[in-house]
Amino acid sequence: MKVTVTPGRRLMARLSMGDDLLLALEKLCGELDIRLGEVRAIGAVSRARFGYYHQAQQKYEFLEMGKPLEILSLVGNISLKDGRPMVHAHIVLADGKGATLGGHLAEGTVIFACEAAIQEYQSGEPLVRQLDKDTGLFLWGGGKC
Ligand code: ZN
Numbered sequence: 348m349k350v351t352v353t354p355g356r357r358l359m360a361r362l363s364m365g366d367d368l369l370l371a372l373e374k375l376c377g378e379l380d381i382r383l384g385e386v387r388a389i390g391a392v393s394r395a396r397f398g399y400y401h402q403a404q405q406k407y408e409f410l411e412m413g414k415p416l417e418i419l420s421l422v423g424n425i426s427l428k429d430g431r432p433m434v435h436a437h438i439v440l441a442d443g444k445g446a447t448l449g450g451h452l453a454e455g456t457v458i459f460a461c462e463a464a465i466q467e468y469q470s471g472e473p474l475v476r477q478l479d480k481d482t483g484l485f486l487w488g489g490g491k492c
Contacts, residue, residue, distance in 0.1 A: 355384065355468055356379075356381070356467040361461070362375075362390075362461040362463055365457065366458050367454055367456065368388075369452050369454050370454060371461075372388075373431075373434050375463075376434060376465070377432050381432055382425070382426070383425060383426055383469065384465055384466050385425065385466050385468075386423045386424070386425060386463060386465050386466075387421060387463070390417075390418045390458065390460045390462055391415060391417050391461070392457055393457045395411070395416055395438070395455075395457075396412075396453045396454065397440075398453050400484070405482065406483075407451065410448075412440070418440060419440065421437070422437060423437065426475065426487060428475070434452075436451075437450065437451055474488070
């Protein structure tokens, strides 16, 4: 287990219409040098793409929704992968009937409007994503924690 407890900066940001949601969050973290923390957001997207991880096949299946949806909840974390901030986020969306769907946020989700809150954590030892052979996922410490 890896645990960090020292709080850092907190910020709120309005993300730009038309930008890719995941890339915009990662760009913001890169510009502000946020290497560890958590992110939350609400808003709306004009289209969405998110994944479901098939554990037995160790492979993501991506779903694409080419219509406007509400972001009911986006929760995620920020850590390092290949020396750069990486955002890992899951998203719950609602359509015009209030039906929900969601999954692992992927590139291809386009912002209509989005308000994000980021809490940075500071630590002497960053969390670095490495391939974990048991899951096939890039996890903190590569399974050595
Ligand atoms: Zn995920």
